Amino acid sequence: MSAVIPDHLHDHHHPAPGGLMRWITTTNHKDIGTMYLVFSFIMFLSGGVMALTIRAELFQPGLQVVQPEFFNQLTTMHGLVMVFGAIMPAFVGFANWQIPLMIGASDMAFARMNNWSFWLLPPAAMLLIGSFFVPGGATAAGWTLYAPLSVQMGMGMDLAIFAVHIMGISSIMGAINIVVTILNMRAPGMTMMKMPLFCWTWLITAYLLIAVMPVLAGAVTMILTDRHFGTSFFNAAGGGDPVMFQHIFWFFGHPEVYIMILPAFGIVSQIIPAFARKPLFGYASMVYATASIAILSFVVWAHHMFTTGMPVAGQLFFMYATMLIAVPTGVKVFNWVATMWRGALSFEPPMLWATGFIFVFTMGGFTGLICAIAPIDIQVQDTYYVVAHFHYVLVAGSLFALFAGAYYWLPKWTGVMPSETLGRLHFWCSIVFFNITFFPMHFLGLAGMPRRIPDYALQFADFNAMASVGAFGFGLSQLIFIAVAVRCARGIGQRATARPWDGAEGLEWTVPSPAPHHTFETAPVLR
Amino acid sequence: MSAHAADNRRLLVRLTISAVVMFAFGFALVPFYEKICEVTGINDLLKPDTAATNTQVDESRWVTVQFDSNVHDLPWRFRPQQAAVRVHPGELVHVAYEVANTRAYAVAGQAVPSYGPQLAGQYFRKLDCFCFSQQTLEAGETRTMPVVFVIDPGLPAEVNTITLSYTFFEVAGRRTSAAGRLPAGADST
The missing domain is CATH 2.60.370.10 (Ctag/Cox11)
Incomplete structure (x- = not known):
C-alpha cells in the first residue's frame, strides 16, 4: 500500500480548519462526496414526508388531511425535491467519491469549483422548502411547471424558479468537473475502454447535463419574464403558446430522465460482476448502449405530449423513436443477466439491491414501452398508470441502485462493513412495500384515476388504501438505512479490509478502508 | 495535478461555452417552434382559411x-x-x-x-x-x-x-x- 499512499500523508495533514469550517471550506473530493450524500438523504426524507402526506390524504376518498391547494403544492414539491434535491445530488455524491478513486486520480479536476457546486445546493433547497411559508404557498403547477399555470401562481413560483436556476448551475459545474476529471486525469494505462462502467455512464450523463440543464434554465427564465417583465412566450393573449413550454421543458425533461438512470446503470454494472465473480458480460456493448440511450433521448421528448394535438406523423415518429430506446436498454438488462449466468453468485446486501433493481426496473421499463404507444398513452395520460411507471423506474431504478451502491462502497467510505442483517431487512422491506405501494397504481390508472387530484371516486378506494399502507411501510423502511449508515460512520461493526468483497475489481479496492483523506497522490500504473 | 492544469482549463472553457450555447439554444427553440408551426400549418389561429374548394351548398342540412x-x-x-x-x-x-x-x-x-x-x-x-x-x-x-x-x-x-x-x-x-x-x-x- 505504501506505493499507493505516500507515508508522509499518514503522518501530517495540511493545516486544515477543524469543525464546521472544515466542511465549508473543503476541496477534498471525499468530503464533498460525503456532503452530497448526506444532503441528498435529508432531501430524500423531506420529499418522503411530502409523499406520505399525499398518501395519507389518498388513504380514503374525500378530503381528510389537507386541502386541495396544499395537496397540489405537495405533489409539485415532492417531485421537485426528489428529482433535483435527492436523486441527482446523490449520484453526484457517488461520482465525487468514486470517480477519482476508480480512475486513479488524486482529486477532481477543479477542487474549488467542486466545493462551490455543493454549497450552492443548500441555499437552493432552502428557497424550495421555504416557499411553503410565503403567501400563496409553494408552487402548485406540478414538477413540470407547465404554463399557463406557472405563469399565474404566487411568489412561491418565483422561489422555485430561482431554486431551479441555482441547482441547474450546481449540476452544470459538477458535470463539467466530472467530464474534465474523466477525460484528463486518468491514471497512465487506463484507456477509455478499460474504464470502470460507472465512470463511463457518468461521463455520458455529464454531457447530457451540460446539454440540457441550460435549456431548463432558459425555460424557467422565460416563465419568469412572462410573469414579471411583460413578455409573452407562453401567454396566449400576447401571442405566445403554452404548448411551446411543454416542448422546451421536455427537450430538457427526457434527457433528464436518463440523467437520473444512467449512473444507476453504472453502479449496477459494477456490483453484478463483483458478486457473480465473473467479468461484466459485453463491456463494449454496455458503453455503446449507454451512448445510444443518451443520443436517442434527444429525439423522443414529445412522447410526453401525445395529447396536445400533434399531427399523426409526429405521434408516429415519437412513438417509434421511443420504442427504439428499448433496444439498448434491453442490451443492458441482457448483459446483466448474462453476467449472472453461471456465476458464483452470492447475495450480500449490495447484490440483493442490484438484483432487485434489475427485476423492478425492467417492469418499469415495460410499462414505459406501453406508455410509448400513442393510442394507449392517450388513454393513460395523466393517470396513476403513469405515476406507477415512473416510480418503478425512479424509485426501484435510481433509488435502489443508489442503495446498492451505498452498501457496496460503505466499507470503503467508512472502513466498517454495513450490517448484513439490517441491510437484508432494509432490502426486503423496501421491495415488498414498494410493490404494495406502486403495483396497485397500475390498476388505478387503467381504471381511469387521474393523478394530482386529492379526491377520487369510490371505486378506487381499496387500491388506494393498499397503496397508502405500502407507502407508510416503504417510508418507515428507509429509516433502517439511517441505522446502517450511522453504525458505519461511528465504527460499530466488523472492520472492512481494503477489498471487502472478494469478487470486486477496480482501483478503489487497492487503497485501504476507510479510504485515506489523500489517495493516488502519485498515479498508480496499470498493467 | 499541475501537469493537467492547462488541459483542464482548456476543456473547462469549451464545456462552459457549450453550456452557454445550450442556454441560448433554449431561446432559439422559440422562433424555431414558430417556424415549424407555420410551415406545417399547425396552430394557425390568426391566418385566414383558404376558401372551401367544394362550393357545393348542402341544402339538405341545417x-x-x-x-x-x-x-x-x-x-x-x-x-x-x-x-x-x-x-x-x-x-x-x-x-x-x-x-x-x-x-x-x-x-x-x-x-x-x-x-x-x-x-x-x-x-x-x-x-x-x-x-x-x-x-x-x-x-x-x-x-x-x-x-x-x-x-x-x-x-x-x-x-x-x-x-x-x-x-x-x-x-x-x-x-x-x-x-x-x-x-x-x-x-x-
Missing part, C-alpha cells in the same frame, strides 16, 4: 351557429350583433360583432377564437375575421367588425350546433401594430 363574446381584463364592451344563425354547410355567411372602448384612452386588443364542440374547429373556415389582426380602439370608439365563414360540408353529421366564442385580450405592452400576425414572444424583442 347547422345552428351560436356566437359568444368575452373580454379578459379589458375595458371594452364586446357583443355579437346576432345571437345565432341557421346556415347550410358550404354557404358563405357574413356576421358582425360590435366592440366599444369605454375608457378614455386608446387600447389595443387581440381576439382569440375557440369552438364548441372542439371538433368543429377544423370544419369552421373563417375567410375574414377581426381576430386575424390586433384591434386598436381610440378612447370611446365603437366599431363593427365582420366575420365571414363557411362551414365545411364535411362536418360530421352528429354536429348540429357550433358555438363560436371570442375572447378579447389586452395586448401586453399596449403597442399597436398594423401587422396581421402577432409573433410569439414579440414583446421580448
Whole structure:
C-alpha cells in the first residue's frame, strides 16, 4: 500500500480548519462526496414526508388531511425535491467519491469549483422548502411547471424558479468537473475502454447535463419574464403558446430522465460482476448502449405530449423513436443477466439491491414501452398508470441502485462493513412495500384515476388504501438505512479490509478502508 | 495535478461555452417552434382559411351557429350583433360583432377564437375575421367588425350546433401594430 499512499500523508495533514469550517471550506473530493450524500438523504426524507402526506390524504376518498391547494403544492414539491434535491445530488455524491478513486486520480479536476457546486445546493433547497411559508404557498403547477399555470401562481413560483436556476448551475459545474476529471486525469494505462462502467455512464450523463440543464434554465427564465417583465412566450393573449413550454421543458425533461438512470446503470454494472465473480458480460456493448440511450433521448421528448394535438406523423415518429430506446436498454438488462449466468453468485446486501433493481426496473421499463404507444398513452395520460411507471423506474431504478451502491462502497467510505442483517431487512422491506405501494397504481390508472387530484371516486378506494399502507411501510423502511449508515460512520461493526468483497475489481479496492483523506497522490500504473 | 492544469482549463472553457450555447439554444427553440408551426400549418389561429374548394351548398342540412363574446381584463364592451344563425354547410355567411372602448384612452386588443364542440374547429373556415389582426380602439370608439365563414360540408353529421366564442385580450405592452400576425414572444424583442 505504501506505493499507493505516500507515508508522509499518514503522518501530517495540511493545516486544515477543524469543525464546521472544515466542511465549508473543503476541496477534498471525499468530503464533498460525503456532503452530497448526506444532503441528498435529508432531501430524500423531506420529499418522503411530502409523499406520505399525499398518501395519507389518498388513504380514503374525500378530503381528510389537507386541502386541495396544499395537496397540489405537495405533489409539485415532492417531485421537485426528489428529482433535483435527492436523486441527482446523490449520484453526484457517488461520482465525487468514486470517480477519482476508480480512475486513479488524486482529486477532481477543479477542487474549488467542486466545493462551490455543493454549497450552492443548500441555499437552493432552502428557497424550495421555504416557499411553503410565503403567501400563496409553494408552487402548485406540478414538477413540470407547465404554463399557463406557472405563469399565474404566487411568489412561491418565483422561489422555485430561482431554486431551479441555482441547482441547474450546481449540476452544470459538477458535470463539467466530472467530464474534465474523466477525460484528463486518468491514471497512465487506463484507456477509455478499460474504464470502470460507472465512470463511463457518468461521463455520458455529464454531457447530457451540460446539454440540457441550460435549456431548463432558459425555460424557467422565460416563465419568469412572462410573469414579471411583460413578455409573452407562453401567454396566449400576447401571442405566445403554452404548448411551446411543454416542448422546451421536455427537450430538457427526457434527457433528464436518463440523467437520473444512467449512473444507476453504472453502479449496477459494477456490483453484478463483483458478486457473480465473473467479468461484466459485453463491456463494449454496455458503453455503446449507454451512448445510444443518451443520443436517442434527444429525439423522443414529445412522447410526453401525445395529447396536445400533434399531427399523426409526429405521434408516429415519437412513438417509434421511443420504442427504439428499448433496444439498448434491453442490451443492458441482457448483459446483466448474462453476467449472472453461471456465476458464483452470492447475495450480500449490495447484490440483493442490484438484483432487485434489475427485476423492478425492467417492469418499469415495460410499462414505459406501453406508455410509448400513442393510442394507449392517450388513454393513460395523466393517470396513476403513469405515476406507477415512473416510480418503478425512479424509485426501484435510481433509488435502489443508489442503495446498492451505498452498501457496496460503505466499507470503503467508512472502513466498517454495513450490517448484513439490517441491510437484508432494509432490502426486503423496501421491495415488498414498494410493490404494495406502486403495483396497485397500475390498476388505478387503467381504471381511469387521474393523478394530482386529492379526491377520487369510490371505486378506487381499496387500491388506494393498499397503496397508502405500502407507502407508510416503504417510508418507515428507509429509516433502517439511517441505522446502517450511522453504525458505519461511528465504527460499530466488523472492520472492512481494503477489498471487502472478494469478487470486486477496480482501483478503489487497492487503497485501504476507510479510504485515506489523500489517495493516488502519485498515479498508480496499470498493467 | 499541475501537469493537467492547462488541459483542464482548456476543456473547462469549451464545456462552459457549450453550456452557454445550450442556454441560448433554449431561446432559439422559440422562433424555431414558430417556424415549424407555420410551415406545417399547425396552430394557425390568426391566418385566414383558404376558401372551401367544394362550393357545393348542402341544402339538405341545417347547422345552428351560436356566437359568444368575452373580454379578459379589458375595458371594452364586446357583443355579437346576432345571437345565432341557421346556415347550410358550404354557404358563405357574413356576421358582425360590435366592440366599444369605454375608457378614455386608446387600447389595443387581440381576439382569440375557440369552438364548441372542439371538433368543429377544423370544419369552421373563417375567410375574414377581426381576430386575424390586433384591434386598436381610440378612447370611446365603437366599431363593427365582420366575420365571414363557411362551414365545411364535411362536418360530421352528429354536429348540429357550433358555438363560436371570442375572447378579447389586452395586448401586453399596449403597442399597436398594423401587422396581421402577432409573433410569439414579440414583446421580448
